[in-house]
Amino acid sequence: MMAYVVLGSAVALVIFTFLCLFRVVGGPTVLDRIVGVNVVGAKTTVLLVLIGHIFDNVSMFVDIAIAYAMLNFILSIGVTKFFLRRKIARSDGD
Amino acid sequence: MSLVSSILLILGVFFFGIGTIGILRFPDFYSRLHAAGKCDVLATTLALVAVAFFNIHDFSWASLTSWDNVRVSLKILTIIAFVYVASPTATHAITKAAFIVGIEPWEKKKRDL
Amino acid sequence: MARLVTFIIMLIFWVLLSGMFDAFHLTLGVVSCLLVSLASHDFMFYGRPGKAWGKNMLGLFLYLPWLFYQIFLASIEIAYIVLHPRMLEIMDPRLVRFRTSLKTNLSRFTFAQSITLTPGTITVNMADNEFTVYALTKKAADSLPGEMEARVASALEGEK
Structure with missing residues (x-):
């Protein structure tokens, strides 16, 4: 039973990730896009662990998930620092 | 045991869905951060705890004593601890940037329905 | 003191991540933990670690x-x-x-x-x-x- 639940959860996470991409593509400001990317990263962390469970190889995928969580954090901090005090973040440049 | 993990996992995916719908539906930037920051922390915790739990209770006693399984579960708990510290920090950094750049919050009285 | 606590925490983390107990990996871990804790122990404890x-x-x-x-x-x-x-x-x-x-x-x-x-x-x-x-x-x-x-x-x- 657990296998079906994990598979269904993974598929649902992929669908949610694509829904989040709408916000990333069409967000009014740059910071909206950063939020979207952040949420996609959080979903991907869980998705990696679930993939590891499906392939019966959790011990390998957990390491990738740790690295991905840290990269996601550094990405949002770095990009935020970069766009701080920039006019482009308000108007999005068009 | 697999029933408990399944319920936790489904709850986690449900909260991920709430976060996604919130990001798509909310009217302004700050309230989108609400949906993103909170639901993601809770959903990540629930889903990862489910997998860690199932990983240990896979083969009853034998897996509890094998070092590999316990190590994998501890690693998953490490991810959870990291998310607890990192996610609010990232949310706060983004919010502060938005505040300094000067994105206006949506307020009710400005909008006459 | 701060160096020692940092070193122990990092060594626990190393063992958790690597999971191998042979001499080569443990030595590698001890050396790198020692270097990191000597270089950056004051990131973990801001100021002096008091009794609190x-x-x-x-x-x-x-x-x-x-x-x-x-x-x-x-x-x-x-x-x-x-x-x-x-x-x-x-x-x-x-x-x-x-x-x-x-x-x-x-x-x-x-x-x-x-x-x-x-x-x-x-x-x-x-x-x-x-x-x-x-x-x-x-x-x-x-x-x-x-x-x-x-x-x-x-x-x-x-x-x-």
Whole structure:
């Protein structure tokens, strides 16, 4: 039973990730896009662990998930620092 | 045991869905951060705890004593601890940037329905 | 002292991540942990690690279950607002400013993180002891600073 639940959860996470991409593509400001990317990263962390469970190889995928969580954090901090005090973040440049 | 993990996992995916719908539906930037920051922390915790739990209770006693399984579960708990510290920090950094750049919050009285 | 504690924590983390106990990997771990803890032990303990450190950690661990309960309530509330068909009528966002009485950096940090994680509020700005908080509903705005500040204070500043 657990296998079906994990598979269904993974598929649902992929669908949610694509829904989040709408916000990333069409967000009014740059910071909206950063939020979207952040949420996609959080979903991907869980998705990696679930993939590891499906392939019966959790011990390998957990390491990738740790690295991905840290990269996601550094990405949002770095990009935020970069766009701080920039006019482009308000108007999005068009 | 697999029933408990399944319920936790489904709850986690449900909260991920709430976060996604919130990001798509909310009217302004700050309230989108609400949906993103909170639901993601809770959903990540629930889903990862489910997998860690199932990983240990896979083969009853034998897996509890094998070092590999316990190590994998501890690693998953490490991810959870990291998310607890990192996610609010990232949310706060983004919010502060938005505040300094000067994105206006949506307020009710400005909008006459 | 600070170097030693940093070294032990990093060594535990190394063993957790690598999981191999042969001489080569353990030596590699000890050497790299030693280098890192010599170079950057003052990142982990800002200033001198006083006697209060262990007590603070204990307080933090006792504080975590309540925080998790609050996060659960927060997500339920967000779910209610998100799934409400006429969402714009029940939300009433506003900015709130208030002053906190917390003294140390660690307790302020914990308080800011907790505000971000609990129902309907996120910390926007924190200058010295003035917090700017964005609240999603009026009920959430009225509940600040309230119970949480008292809990953080008793968990992290107990001996004052």
